Amino acid sequence: MQFKSKMIPLAGALAFALAGGAAAQEQVIKIGSVAPITGTDAHMGKDNENGARMAVEDLNAKGTTIGGKKVKFQLLAEDDASDPKQATAAAQKLVDAGVVAVIGHLNSGTTIPASRIYANAGIPQVSPSATNPKYTQQGFKTAFRVVANDAQLGQVLGQYAVKTLGGKSVAVIDDRTAYGQGVADEFAKGVKAAGGSIVASQYTNNKATDFNSILTSIKAKKPDIIFFGGMDAVGGPMLRQMKQLGINAKFMGGDGICTGSLPGLAGTALGDNQVVCAEAGGVPEARRKGVEDFRASYKKRFGVEVVYTAAYAYDATNAVVEAMKKANSWEPAKYLPELAKSNYPGITGTIAFDAKGDIKDGTLTLYTFRGGKREMLAVTK
Structure with missing residues (x-):
């Protein structure tokens, strides 16, 4: 029994050493x-x-x-x-x-x-x-x-705004970040290339919650479409304030607002088919x-x-x-x-x-929102 009791710790030590080696x-x-x-x-x-x-x-x-x-x-x-x-x-x-x-x-x-x-x-x-x-x-x-990249995404959205949605007058807002300003600039280029007109250019920041001043200014221009270059955490509240001000323009944006979180952030202001956005990526069927x-x-x-x-x-x-x-x-x-x-x-x-x-x-996917859910419109390049 004494011999056996000494062997057990030795066996355990050997197993530990082997495991450590592996x-x-x-x-x-x-x-x-x-x-x-x-x-x-x-x-x-x-x-x-x-x-x-x-x-x-x-x-x-x-x-x-x-x-x-x-x-x-x-x-x-x-x-x-x-x-x-x-x-x-x-x-x-x-x-x-x-x-x-x-x-x-x-x-x-x-x-x-x-x-x-x-x-x-x-x-x-x-x-x-x-x-x-x-x-x-x-x-x-x-x-x-x-x-x-934004050059592809912005150009596609700009063309879509004019040629598919029929937007002749467009207002642009960006959040002054590298992303927001970049995609807004490329979108504006796409709108102009397609024959549309930029009637207002405004900016906010990526932590803002109050947009009444810039939206009131934009409302006076009566745009068909408002484009926002920024993220959903700002885009959602912006949609809410658009509704409060009685602005019925379509709301567009890049992949920053094109998320599954936007419905919760925008609430009832989201509407059906009011938002059109693009995701910088796309998966074919x-x-x-x-x-x-x-x-x-x-x-x-x-x-x-x-x-x-x-x-x-x-x-x-x-x-x-x-x-x-x-x-x-x-x-x-x-x-x-x-x-x-x-x-x-x-x-x-x-x-x-x-x-x-x-x-x-690189592919892009265009989406809208219906019934509080994101629905795909098309995959394009």
Whole structure:
């Protein structure tokens, strides 16, 4: 009995040592995620983070080998609160922590300043949602995006406003952010190119709640359409005040207002067919089932519906890992060339980039809202 009692601890120690050895052989690869987790855009930022987190969890669950070595991915998530200064601080923190890729940021106004930090460190950055053209026009080889940019989105919406909705007079409001101002400017170009007229240009900010002054000024111009360049947290209350002032113009916007959260933010002011917006991405019919399956898995995992960018963050993460596998390395300098020539079949479409880092053949999806729910109008390019 005494001999047996000594053997049990030895066996336990041996098992522990073996387990520790196996764990030691598993390489941990850190991937960063940055988005606003606090502030008015927090619901969209968490959606971004959740998409990347789902990808990491799925990759770890099925097991991934790179260069003959079993790896485990770890997501390091940071909050930039939609603030450029906080964004650069978060970017530097991730660089210091040793991430080999970053999925983010959400907003153009945070993505652009952070991109220089990642470029200087040689770390690939793939944004699932930043649409301002300037992001990929800086010449950074590390900057990529998986959605169409504002030039494409704004032009399509501007053409649609005049040619399909019959809007001859259009008022434009933006929130002075890199995203809001950028998409509003491109929309105005599209309207003018289609023969429409911009009768008013106003601006607010991304934390405003009172729009009576600018809306009263716009009401006097009697526009057919009001376009808002900004996010749903501002767009929803703006719709409410439009209704209070008796403004019956169509309300248009980019992907910032084209979310599942807009009905709750706008309430009864949403109306049927009053809002037309575009999402900087689009899924053709052939891929529809894959997206629906993803949405179901997402809801099961997080207990909430997809807001907007989750599937794009999921695809961005997987495209990065696919590049690592092809390069047989997770070192940024070695896998970056493979990422640049990606041809990854994602949920949202094929992830392939042009020389600047923009998505090739970027699609757009036009939506309206009926009965408090978002309904697709068309997928276009």
